Amino acid sequence: MRLREKVAIVAGAGWGGIGAASAYRFAQEGAKVVINALPGEDRLFETEREIRSLGGEVVAIPGDISQSTTWEALVQAALQSFGKLDILMNNAAQAYIRPVIEISEEEWNRALAVSLTGPWLGAKHCIPAMIESGGGSIVFTSTVNSLITNPGFGVYSSSKAGLNGLTRSLAMEYGRQGIRCNAIAPGLIVGARQAAAMQADALEDTINRDLYPVGRYGKPEDIAQVALFLASDEAAFVT
Template sequence: IVKSKNKFTLSTPGRFGFLTEPMLNVQVIIESTITIKERIVMRLEGKVAIVAGAAWGGIGAATAYRFACEGAKVVVNTRRREEKLAETVQRIEDAGGEAAAVMGDVADESTWQTLVETALSNYGKITTLVHNAAHSYTKKAIEFTMEEWNESLGVTLGGPWLGAKYCIPEMIQNGGGALVFISTVNATITNPGFGLYGAGKSGLNALTRSIALDYGREGIRANAIAPGQIVGERGEASLAEDDLEEQASRDCYPVGRYGKPEDIANAALFLASDEADFVTGIVLTADGGLTLQSPEALVRPSFRLRWRDDILVPQPKEDS
């Protein structure tokens, strides 16, 4: 590859190297306005992010930390576990980043007023919102009380809506911004007792698309991430490798493992960065392949044997 100003000339064999043809003198000119030096600049330099649901050990904290490592200043929030929120801030500061903390319930407007005021007073603007907070009860679909229903949806769906309501005007004044909502695969597939959780996250996916459509021309992008099972600091100790139930559960994932908070933080980083400037209104599935296969593939031995390397057996050859 030869670089001349902002043009790259690439010699490639055959049809772009995919076929075993002799080397042809093919020239591909790639117009680029990005220099190699610019490519190593931190991806969120100059950004200010609010991350709701960021107690240390989970997706929100991992996202806040990842953002700070990429140059963003962050304001983090949780409604409980104040010591874990303080740990998030401490770890960011120990890594050389800047962070501020706000305790409060995301279902309460006053929490968002304080979050916005803190971001503006400390860092002068808001460019990014990540909403990770969620709350639910595990019961059959019609066994929830009205109080439980309202409490859960107030956090899971009302929180993101309030966050958008208070952050988007500030983003527009600054020329635009990015919203990243943490959803779940349980918005499209479900488990027993997950009706309330799935209802809230399904609504969140719809809200994401509406925001993207309503405010796109004002520089606002909105996207969601749908994780599968994520095991953070709190859950790792309970997952024994030799536990048959855990092995069966992991078998649901073609990648062979549960997700980590950092997996989702990396996806959020992309969606929050300028690299995703043409990406809006999507729900990005980050589930290790969980939703790729039918339930039958998980329980019928003839299917499971085809892809389990550790128990792979020869399959009958078909007549040619």
């Protein structure tokens, strides 16, 4: 098993997307996982049940990752339940898809709080525990829109471009202490939440599919496989 005896925190694991798929995949490969989503995300506890059904060890902690108290609870859960922390994966994000000047100040601040401040707080609280455990891997979910953008994606692109900068900084500053940090920048990933909307607009669905050389959208499991590699010791030279 590629993550045997590893302990992971996976934030943003609540609605059947990349985070949930990654937590499940980590558990399949032997990791003990602490999973998180916003309070009220019932899918978080479904993910917890699914992981337990395969014999995995898991703790679910609802909370808002833009708040330090949530990260304190997640790290505490990892240390108290499993004794250490090796992996942080943050998949949580907030997007408002409208032209930039139509975004309210409240929405702008919320997007940055979840998509940029949240990962920063995660690193701030998790890295000391990882160093204590002898090192670790941080995996952030960024987006292709952090590199090239589309109309309406201004706030999302801005927050994720900032996340890319944070990723590089963490990799440089903590590499000598055994911490690797990487970001995955997916294109369109269709999980349970997006599938119905895509099917409802057949023309847009066809146009979007044609943009991808493989002729299909990404699936959460596609990205979970990449996250698994980056979290594992197989990626020891990747940061």
